[in-house]
Amino acid sequence: MTNVIETRGLVKRYGDLTAVDHVDITVPQGTFFGLLGPNGAGKTTTLEMIEGIREPDEGDVRLFGEKVWPRNRAVLPRIGVQLQASAFFERLSVEEQLRCFADLYAVDHKQIDRMIEMVGLQEKRKTRTEDLSGGQKQRLSIACSLIHDPEVVFLDEPTAALDPQARRNLWDVLRAINDEGRTVVLTTHYMDEAEILCDQIAIIDRGQILTTDTPRNLITGLGSAYRILVSEGVLSDQEAAALPGVDSASLSDGTLAITTHTPSPVLAALAERDALQGLQVTGATLEDVFLTLTGREYRA
Numbered sequence: 528m529t530n531v532i533e534t535r536g537l538v539k540r541y542g543d544l545t546a547v548d549h550v551d552i553t554v555p556q557g558t559f560f561g562l563l564g565p566n567g568a569g570k571t572t573t574l575e576m577i578e579g580i581r582e583p584d585e586g587d588v589r590l591f592g593e594k595v596w597p598r599n600r601a602v603l604p605r606i607g608v609q610l611q612a613s614a615f616f617e618r619l620s621v622e623e624q625l626r627c628f629a630d631l632y633a634v635d636h637k638q639i640d641r642m643i644e645m646v647g648l649q650e651k652r653k654t655r656t657e658d659l660s661g662g663q664k665q666r667l668s669i670a671c672s673l674i675h676d677p678e679v680v681f682l683d684e685p686t687a688a689l690d691p692q693a694r695r696n697l698w699d700v701l702r703a704i705n706d707e708g709r710t711v712v713l714t715t716h717y718m719d720e721a722e723i724l725c726d727q728i729a730i731i732d733r734g735q736i737l738t739t740d741t742p743r744n745l746i747t748g749l750g751s752a753y754r755i756l757v758s759e760g761v762l763s764d765q766e767a768a769a770l771p772g773v774d775s776a777s778l779s780d781g782t783l784a785i786t787t788h789t790p791s792p793v794l795a796a797l798a799e800r801d802a803l804q805g806l807q808v809t810g811a812t813l814e815d816v817f818l819t820l821t822g823r824e825y826r827a
């Protein structure tokens with residue numbers, strides 16, 4: 528698989544602060560890649576260096592195998608960039624904004640309808656941008672970044688400041704962009720978002736990449752126990768503790784909590800006892816991964 532992005536030893540300093548500290552990132556073509564970390568971790572600075580809009584102090588960035596700094600015009604038509612704060616031309620409607628972007632890129636106007644449909648703004652096409660909701664503005668800003676049909680799209684915290692429903696709705700748009708075969712690079716401080724959307728996640732903290740892997744590997748790599756919750760009365764805690772694969776079992780507030788590193792035999796034994804009704808299984812989360820790697824609770 529071709530790598531569309533490769534950074535090696537990327538460093539950015541602001542005075543005494545090393546905002547990005549020897550970052551190595553590799554993004555294969557078609558991947559939904561997430562740069563996940565708390566506020567101030569260095570996500571935006573990293574992204575800006577990859578996009579070629581900020582000069583690294585050290586290290587190297589390759590986009591499609593080409594250098595991006597000094598500004599490399601050859602890569603620009605191939606990338607779409609959505610900045611954290613979106614700015615639109617004043618007093619224009621959704622459709623007019625997109626027409627401006629289409630003309631700037633000399634793109635066929637047919638693409639405007641495609642983009643409006645893709646981001647679900649059909650009913651707002653005549654609405655001025657200042658009258659859009661936060662989520663609708665983000666959709667428009669994503670549509671603007673896609674108007675010239677780029678191969679790679681960079682989205683800097685596109686769902687920050689949105690309410691939970693608007694965030695979820697935007698996830699569908701982001702998935703659709705990736706399903707079209709585009710590489711998506713997303714920065715986010717939301718763990719759930721990274722886990723749900725991304726094929727690969729790089730966790731960044733204090734300018735350093737702590738780990739990069741699939742969400743599943745990150746979580747299962749911890750080797751943490753699963754918790755199985757069963758309603759009281761189906762079996763006693765002593766019986767549960769004696770089941771194959773159970774590490775411990777305890778009863779509290781009408782729920783039997785079983786911990787295990789091997790959930791399959793435990794679930795099979797519970798099924799034999801007809802104890803699956805209302806059962807819940809929870810595993811480790813990315814919060815646990817962050818805690819394990821840094822020794823600190825994750826505070827976005």
Ligand SMILES: Nc1ncnc2c1ncn2[C@@H]1O[C@H](COP(=O)(O)OP(=O)(O)OP(=O)(O)O)[C@@H](O)[C@H]1O
Pocket residue numbers: 541544546564565566567568569570571572573684716
């Ligand atoms: N132009 C600048 N001058 C000085 N310091 C800066 C500048 N830009 C960023 N920083 C600092 O560098 C660090 C990394 O910032 P950056 O914006 O890359 O982080 P981030 O992970 O994107 O955070 P956020 O999610 O809050 O946007 C922060 O401590 C920030 O205050």
